[in-house]
Amino acid sequence: MLNKNFYSAYGLNICSEIEFPELNHGLQIKDVSIRFGKNKFHRKNNEVFIVNEKDIYFFFNDLGIIRIHNGLSIIIDPLDNIDENSLREFIMGTGLALLLFQRGFLILHGSAVKINNHAIAFLGNSGLGKSTLAWSFYLRNYPVVTDDVIAVQFDENNRPMIWPGFSYLRISNEFKNSPYNSSKRPLLSIKKFEEVKNGFSPDPVPLKSIYVLENGFKSCIHNLSFQKALLALISNSRCSDFFQSNDQSTNLKQCSHLFKNINIKSLKIKKDIHDLSKLVNMVENDILIRSY
Incomplete structure (x- = not known):
């Protein structure tokens, strides 16, 4: 047995x-x-x-x-x-x-960290740096909430909550050893599980903001319209290939409700940026501005 x-x-x-x-x-x-x-x-x-x-x-x-x-x-x-x-x-x-x-969760493809007791999530296509960006935040003592699978559930007050997964990130050894000043961003390197236990908690965390990672000519943050935010949420829904007849409408309702309750922005990343600490600073400053 x-x-x-x-x-x-x-x-x-x-x-x-x-x-x-x-x-x-x-x-x-x-x-x-x-x-x-x-x-x-x-x-x-x-x-x-x-x-x-x-x-x-x-x-x-x-x-x-x-x-x-x-x-x-x-x-x-x-x-x-x-x-x-x-x-x-x-x-x-x-x-x-x-x-x-x-089980009815909204499942998004991305990573999330905890800042000021709220979850900040990063979505985007594979290779853009969701996990590596989460690792950069972890090095600044922000706990990791989840990686790869973002499981969102709405509580009794209709607040979106992320249920933490497990205390590991999948990142490349190259990035782990030199996260800020590498000669290149190793976003497409072979990844391995890296333990991120500091500050990890199994308790659900209220989701406050989502940043959709995109390539750009310069690194910047800007608001997304309802249509663009909704498209980003739908395109980053982890299980869309397996939707049955009613699942698509349920996913649309969940994504629409998410937009109404949190901030969703684009985080454009300059292709040749080497210092990911600059991106961390940008997100930190953006969150700090919206806290007042």
Whole structure:
């Protein structure tokens, strides 16, 4: 019989037959299970994934079949000699993101840090520097809230809250060792998990601002119109490829409600900027101005 490991992430107690060194240990209570089992669903063609009302199935040539069921469980029907690191990475990213999506969360692709007891999030395309920017804030003693998967839930007062994931960031060793004055921004380098435990808390954090990262001729911050902000939120919704008939309208409502309750701005980044501390200063000053 496989050992059971208990973890906490995104406000959920997770019982897992797989060890996740990156996850924080939790209570021996099960909200969600991650386990091995047979997935009897058969695809008709060569689909990579199939979505129905309660399940999302993935068919991987190197891992096997993975079923994400109704926001309650992730069931792995593995191939022989699978790469456990690849399996863990999939579950911690796409797997948990889709499970949270099934539970009604708004899932955004980005990173978030905590400043003055509020979450500040960074969205944008892969390679623009969301995680590396969060690491820069962490070096200034701002706790990391989450990386890659931003799980937003509206509380009883309709305030958007981010549920923290786990106390790790995925950044490149090159950036970790020289974050401010590198000869280049290593945003597309191979990334590894880096522990960021200082100040990390599993408690939900009210979301105050979102900065949408974009390339620009100069580094600057400016407001986004409703249409552009809404487009940015929708395009950075982590699970849009898996939407069913009603999911698109639900996502639109969630994104619209988010715009009404927080600040959403564009953070343009000059392509040849080497000193990311300048970006940290810009965001700090912007937040400070809006605090008065």
